[in-house]
Amino acid sequence: MNKKNIEQNAGITVLFLCLGTVALILVVILWDIFTKGAGKISWAFLTQMPKNGMTEGGIFPAIIGTFLVTLMTALFAVPLGMGCAIYLNEYARDNRFTRLIRMSIRNLSGVPSIVYGLFGVVLFVQLMRIGTCILSAGMTLGLMTLPWTITASEEALKNVPQAYRSGALALGATKWQSIRTNVLPYAIPGMLTGTILGLARAAGETAPILFTGAAFFLPFLPESLFDQFMALPYHLYIMATQHHDIEGVRPIAYGTALVLIVLVFSMNLFAIILRYKLRKVRKE
Amino acid sequence: MQKLKERSVNRKTGKSQNGNGEPAGPGAAKGKKMGEIVIRTEGFNFYYGDEIAIKSVTMDIYKNKVTGIIGPSGCGKSTFLRSLNRMNDVIDGTRIEGKVEIDGQDIYAPGVDVVSLRRKVGMVFQKSNPFPKTIFENVAYGLRINGVKDRAYISDKVEASLKGAALWKEVKDRLNDSAFDLSGGQQQRLCIARALAIEPEVILMDEPASALDPTATLKIEELIEELKNDYTIAIVTHNMQQAARISDYTAFFMLGELVEYDETSKMFTNPGKKITEDYITGRFG
Numbered sequence: 001m002n003k004k005n006i007e008q009n010a011g012i013t014v015l016f017l018c019l020g021t022v023a024l025i026l027v028v029i030l031w032d033i034f035t036k037g038a039g040k041i042s043w044a045f046l047t048q049m050p051k052n053g054m055t056e057g058g059i060f061p062a063i064i065g066t067f068l069v070t071l072m073t074a075l076f077a078v079p080l081g082m083g084c085a086i087y088l089n090e091y092a093r094d095n096r097f098t099r100l101i102r103m104s105i106r107n108l109s110g111v112p113s114i115v116y117g118l119f120g121v122v123l124f125v126q127l128m129r130i131g132t133c134i135l136s137a138g139m140t141l142g143l144m145t146l147p148w149t150i151t152a153s154e155e156a157l158k159n160v161p162q163a164y165r166s167g168a169l170a171l172g173a174t175k176w177q178s179i180r181t182n183v184l185p186y187a188i189p190g191m192l193t194g195t196i197l198g199l200a201r202a203a204g205e206t207a208p209i210l211f212t213g214a215a216f217f218l219p220f221l222p223e224s225l226f227d228q229f230m231a232l233p234y235h236l237y238i239m240a241t242q243h244h245d246i247e248g249v250r251p252i253a254y255g256t257a258l259v260l261i262v263l264v265f266s267m268n269l270f271a272i273i274l275r276y277k278l279r280k281v282r283k284e
Numbered sequence: 285m286q287k288l289k290e291r292s293v294n295r296k297t298g299k300s301q302n303g304n305g306e307p308a309g310p311g312a313a314k315g316k317k318m319g320e321i322v323i324r325t326e327g328f329n330f331y332y333g334d335e336i337a338i339k340s341v342t343m344d345i346y347k348n349k350v351t352g353i354i355g356p357s358g359c360g361k362s363t364f365l366r367s368l369n370r371m372n373d374v375i376d377g378t379r380i381e382g383k384v385e386i387d388g389q390d391i392y393a394p395g396v397d398v399v400s401l402r403r404k405v406g407m408v409f410q411k412s413n414p415f416p417k418t419i420f421e422n423v424a425y426g427l428r429i430n431g432v433k434d435r436a437y438i439s440d441k442v443e444a445s446l447k448g449a450a451l452w453k454e455v456k457d458r459l460n461d462s463a464f465d466l467s468g469g470q471q472q473r474l475c476i477a478r479a480l481a482i483e484p485e486v487i488l489m490d491e492p493a494s495a496l497d498p499t500a501t502l503k504i505e506e507l508i509e510e511l512k513n514d515y516t517i518a519i520v521t522h523n524m525q526q527a528a529r530i531s532d533y534t535a536f537f538m539l540g541e542l543v544e545y546d547e548t549s550k551m552f553t554n555p556g557k558k559i560t561e562d563y564i565t566g567r568f569g
């Protein structure tokens with residue numbers, strides 16, 4: 001073997017090791033959670049309230065809380081994000097101002113989630129006096145998701161061929177008619193795909209809900225948007241670090257982690273399937 | 285072909301001379317009566333930002349005639365055509381000077397309703413652009429956005445338009461198929477049918493056959509011949525034979541200027557300018 005070949009093989013080996021390490025870490029984490037958490041999963045675990053100082057019972061309120069707060073996030077971020085994207089892509093002129101806005105939106109997606117959490121406390125809980133509740137937490141998560149929704153939605157709008165717009169305009173459509181009937185129907189699935197990915201991320205976040213509405217423990221389910229709630233990621237955090245009997249409740253923590261992971265994975269999977277279906281439709 | 289609508293004929297018969305006494309149209313210089321003017325541009329300039337793309341074009345387009353627009357690539361043919369239904373408005377930073385009148389009305393005057401202008405002046409694009417809807421819905425689109433709800437009327441209109449675009453026979457059993465299932469030539473005729481459905485007066489065509497094979501091209505040409513009985517047509521083409529075959533008048537553009545404009549027979553046999561002859565005979569372009 002000559003020198004070049006040795007170099008080449010060494011290079012490939014190093015790169016493969018990098019990939020292998022990453023894959024191994026992922027597999028180990030998933031394996032650990034799955035093997036230790038699977039035993040805990042049962043109908044009772046999914047549908048019961050925690051009991052005896054959260055050392056027994058299920059995680060039902062945390063599942064419901066995460067569901068509700070994610071729904072709230074979607075209700076807040078989806079219309080607002082899509083509206084922004086439609087305005088930016090269809091109406092706004094391309095000038096320094098809109099470029100600045102776009103850049104800011106992109107940068108917002110890199111802001112640490114704890115910063116959103118603190119911002120949510122100041123804005124929703126204190127300034128707007130909504131209090132710590134599902135609404136505040138959902139809107140805080142919504143703010144965090146907005147950059148994702150806007151960026152994904154703009155991308156989806158860009159993918160709609162310009163000819164659909166000009167074709168409609170040339171037939172005497174107003175701009176809004178052309179958008180409503182000839183752009184949005186083809187962009188919305190793509191918009192949703194990106195949005196779901198953003199929501200999946202939001203569903204697993206702890207920091208933004210920590211001060212804005214998530215509760216350590218509640219003996220009852222929330223009854224309105226103005227109630228506090230329990231949530232899977234926060235519950236996991238408590239069980240893993242704050243509980244008085246950490247060792248004892250470890251299985252519950254693993255079970256919670258598994259439920260959370262399955263939830264986030266299935267949201268991502270749904271988005272991927274949606275995107276795949278879309279690609280197929282577009283090719284036809 | 286079936287006449288789609290009896291239009292009220294209430295248009296000014298424009299004069300063939302503009303303010304400067306320059307010949308505005310083919311017959312002008314000879315004082316020949318050329319028929320009714322539908323579109324007239326006067327000293328029309330068009331700018332993309334600071335770049336001028338159309339320079340001082342004064343030109344009349346006649347009713348129920350086919351006006352061919354030829355010229356080398358980038359000379360502003362598409363730009364000119366798109367100025368006639370204000371499709372250039374959607375491009376940022378464009379600006380015009382001078383006048384474009386359609387039926388005697390200045391279409392760039394303040395307060396002009398662009399939407400109704402575009403209903404009156406239809407357009408067929410170079411690349412056929414059917415919408416990702418069924419064949420039926422493509423043709424019905426213009427009616428629906430104009431608020432037509434009557435289903436019987438819509439389906440009659442779709443049939444008439446498809447017949448008008450010589451496509452009915454080929455698609456009558458598959459109206460609910462996707463428009464993308466049609467061949468390229470059929471798609472382009474579908475786009476023509478779509479434009480016919482809203483009963484325009486003028487149809488602008490930007491190289492409608494440039495992406496088609498000879499058979500499909502021939503079909504479109506025959507169709508244009510038919511359509512001029514009911515519509516005024518302005519068509520951009522790169523194909524000299526095509527211009528010679530289908531157009532009654534030919535306008536030769538170069539570098540944004542209207543170099544020569546005359547009856548097609550004269551332009552192709554005895555052009556007034558050397559440069560026109562050079563272009564038509566393929567010596568450049």
Ligand SMILES: Nc1ncnc2c1ncn2[C@@H]1O[C@H](COP(=O)(O)OP(=O)(O)OP(=O)(O)O)[C@@H](O)[C@H]1O
Nearest residue numbers: 332335337355356357358359360361362363364375
């Ligand atoms: N959207 C645009 N923005 C800026 N300049 C443009 C735009 N569209 C066209 N131009 C310029 O205007 C000039 C005329 O372009 P136009 O497309 O009208 O030419 P054309 O005669 O239709 O050419 P072709 O035969 O290649 O289609 C060209 O110099 C072109 O670069």
Ligand SMILES: [Mg+2]
Nearest residue numbers: 361362363490
């Ligand atoms: Mg062109």
